[in-house]
Amino acid sequence: MEPGAIQGIVRKFYEADTYPGLVIDEQKTDDARINRALSKASKSGDGVGKPEFILHSPENPNLVVLIECKALVKQHESKDRDRPNDFAVDGALHYGKFVSAVRDVVAIGVSGQSAQHLRVSAFLILRGTDTPLPLADQSGPILRLATFKDLADAVKFDPSKRAAEREGLLAFSRSLHNRMRDNAKLTEQEKPLVVSGILIALLDNFFRQGFREVPPDETGDRLLEAIDRELKRAVPHAKVARIVQPYSFIASHEWLNAVPTGESQTPLQAYCADLDDQVWPYIQTYDDEDVVGHFYAEFLSYTGGDKKGLGIVLTPRHVTELFCDIADLSPNDTVLDPCAGTGAFLIAAMARMDSMSSTPAQRKDIREKQLVGIEQQAMMFALAASNMMLRGDGKSNLYDKSCLDPAVQAEVISGKKHPRPNKGMMNPPYSQKGKGLHELEYVEAMMAMLSPGGIGVSIVPMSCGIEPSEQKVRLMEHHTLMAAMSMPDHVFYPTGTVTCILVFKAHHPHASSNIDTWFGYWKDDGHRVTRKHGRTDPDALWPAIREGWVHDYKNRTVRTGMSVTQKVGPKDEWCAEAYMKADYSTIDSVAVRASVLAYVNFEVMSRLAFSKESGDAQ
Numbered sequence: 001m002e003p004g005a006i007q008g009i010v011r012k013f014y015e016a017d018t019y020p021g022l023v024i025d026e027q028k029t030d031d032a033r034i035n036r037a038l039s040k041a042s043k044s045g046d047g048v049g050k051p052e053f054i055l056h057s058p059e060n061p062n063l064v065v066l067i068e069c070k071a072l073v074k075q076h077e078s079k080d081r082d083r084p085n086d087f088a089v090d091g092a093l094h095y096g097k098f099v100s101a102v103r104d105v106v107a108i109g110v111s112g113q114s115a116q117h118l119r120v121s122a123f124l125i126l127r128g129t130d131t132p133l134p135l136a137d138q139s140g141p142i143l144r145l146a147t148f149k150d151l152a153d154a155v156k157f158d159p160s161k162r163a164a165e166r167e168g169l170l171a172f173s174r175s176l177h178n179r180m181r182d183n184a185k186l187t188e189q190e191k192p193l194v195v196s197g198i199l200i201a202l203l204d205n206f207f208r209q210g211f212r213e214v215p216p217d218e219t220g221d222r223l224l225e226a227i228d229r230e231l232k233r234a235v236p237h238a239k240v241a242r243i244v245q246p247y248s249f250i251a252s253h254e255w256l257n258a259v260p261t262g263e264s265q266t267p268l269q270a271y272c273a274d275l276d277d278q279v280w281p282y283i284q285t286y287d288d289e290d291v292v293g294h295f296y297a298e299f300l301s302y303t304g305g306d307k308k309g310l311g312i313v314l315t316p317r318h319v320t321e322l323f324c325d326i327a328d329l330s331p332n333d334t335v336l337d338p339c340a341g342t343g344a345f346l347i348a349a350m351a352r353m354d355s356m357s358s359t360p361a362q363r364k365d366i367r368e369k370q371l372v373g374i375e376q377q378a379m380m381f382a383l384a385a386s387n388m389m390l391r392g393d394g395k396s397n398l399y400d401k402s403c404l405d406p407a408v409q410a411e412v413i414s415g416k417k418h419p420r421p422n423k424g425m426m427n428p429p430y431s432q433k434g435k436g437l438h439e440l441e442y443v444e445a446m447m448a449m450l451s452p453g454g455i456g457v458s459i460v461p462m463s464c465g466i467e468p469s470e471q472k473v474r475l476m477e478h479h480t481l482m483a484a485m486s487m488p489d490h491v492f493y494p495t496g497t498v499t500c501i502l503v504f505k506a507h508h509p510h511a512s513s514n515i516d517t518w519f520g521y522w523k524d525d526g527h528r529v530t531r532k533h534g535r536t537d538p539d540a541l542w543p544a545i546r547e548g549w550v551h552d553y554k555n556r557t558v559r560t561g562m563s564v565t566q567k568v569g570p571k572d573e574w575c576a577e578a579y580m581k582a583d584y585s586t587i588d589s590v591a592v593r594a595s596v597l598a599y600v601n602f603e604v605m606s607r608l609a610f611s612k613e614s615g616d617a618q
Helices: 005-015 032-038 088-099 148-156 159-182 190-202 205-213 216-234 237-247 267-285 291-300 317-327 344-355 360-369 378-389 406-414 439-449 462-466 470-478 542-555 589-617
Strands: 023-025 053-056 063-070 104-112 118-125 335-337 371-374 423-426 455-461 480-486 499-505 517-521 528-530 534-536 563-566
Touching: 005 023, 005 053, 005 063, 005 104, 032 088, 063 088, 063 148, 088 104, 088 118, 104 148, 118 148, 148 159, 159 190, 159 267, 159 291, 190 205, 190 216, 190 237, 190 267, 190 291, 190 378, 205 216, 205 267, 216 237, 216 267, 216 378, 237 378, 267 291, 291 378, 317 344, 317 423, 317 455, 317 499, 317 542, 335 344, 344 360, 344 371, 344 378, 344 423, 371 378, 371 406, 406 439, 423 439, 439 455, 439 470, 439 499, 455 462, 462 499, 470 480, 480 542, 517 542
Parallel strands: 063 104, 335 371, 335 423, 423 455, 480 517
Antiparallel strands: 023 053, 053 063, 104 118, 455 499, 480 499, 517 563, 528 534
16 A cells, blocks of 8 residues: 555545534644644654644534554554554554643544555543543444544543533532622522523624623623624514513623722623633533523522522433433424423423434424423523523523413414424422412413323422322323322432422323323432532443333333332322332342431431421521
8 A cells, every 4th residue: 555545545534524614634733722732742752743634623622533544454553552653543542642631532543455444443532631432422432434523423422521521510610609609799590690691692703702802891781782682683572671681780780890909800701701611612512401500500509599489490401301201202293391490301302302303404493393481480581591592493482471371371272383282391390389389280281281192291299199189180180190200319409309200191081091000110310419519320320220211111011119000090199109019029137227227317307307497487
């Protein structure tokens, strides 16, 4: 094989790549940060490193692909990967460990005699680390020349990458909370609005390209102007004032717009720069994440905020994804969340339906016609709208009223603005006071708006399923209780509400359906509570658990100790524990002792909490 022929094959492949803005550099690049990282990366250790190919794009600024080539397959990879001069994989990893100081790196070794008989090995080195991990997509390790998009998608869905990125986002949100509290004196309600307002403004190219040069006393006004422009471009004008109003304090807030002693910029300018640098790329990468909700939950975790008074319980991402499985979403569905909050369910539904879509036109329809949300609180409505705006359209079908309002229900049912929803997903406000505010009344409202035969999925306090109520009677008079699943005790950590999922089929009276309800005992989702990271899945158990749960639910599988079917009515308990047969085969003295200790701990904590709440009430 002639010298350089293998490089020609690689070059030709990527010259045909249509990824937006893809730059194919050879041995050197105009990217200053990559150049600095390579300045001491020579294979001999005494000069500039020169990878054979450096691929990068402004559309994905956090990723760089480094490729090293060898003509002979026997020079593909050494045993210890420590001979960068002599082996393709060794060389790619050598350069990757330097460049990973500033970017996520895909390091690729290529060897072979022809395009049909190439040997390819791809590795991921996450930014800030020097440990290479085999890069895989849904079909397994990547062992071929892959397009930049395919490589970027593999990086995006790599579990270690996602976990590291999410932890980075949460660490940043913790830091930002402290700065907002100490430097800008912002309230708990103002903090998430500043975050979402800046993210909306960053959608505006004029603001994003120029905010770093704006005089300090003008930044707030420029930001509000950018928000106004983006809203008028993206949502019906009748809603613009409603969404803009909660952000109006940003321009006039004294501490937010004052330059602290010894500093050169206002806190607002610093927050804009930090969100542009650290959060904007995350949003571009993970379009299925409720990013604004992450900040909101993190900020509320430090104080009582309005969380207790408003009954707000933010839904974890693994639960919103589970709802998409239970509802069996397709790209042709229209999804309703009547208590939208920050929009987590709508974002999860959009991502799931996008993944099954085949054309850009279909994805456009999903955003413009097939996502319907209702949110009464002005601040939460603004946060939901901003969340949807960050992902394209969809916000034009957000209603800024109560889902219990008959006029809103009639408008959703009419199908004038969008198809009548056939799938519903919701997490209603918990522990509200007053007539008409029981959690199941929100479930009734959702089911009323769904088309006949539609599926509604809700997560509610376990008491809703256990205790007798007029709402249970009405729900069964009009709809079929298809399934009920008992959820983990700490799924909404740090709140202690024990919950269950209820699945109804719309406008088919339960008695007429004449079916047994399927009950699942879904108490272990693999997640654990840690002091530093909250409730996470440290051992990556959730994917397999989720697959098993969904399989059993869809097939109505009965498993001892896990699931059961039972004919029930409104006076019965809607929970698996009431009907399952105990599996005694796994019980030993250790398990009994653990259960007794857990119960004693539960009783002690419950009484302490009751005592504290009674004292607060006094």
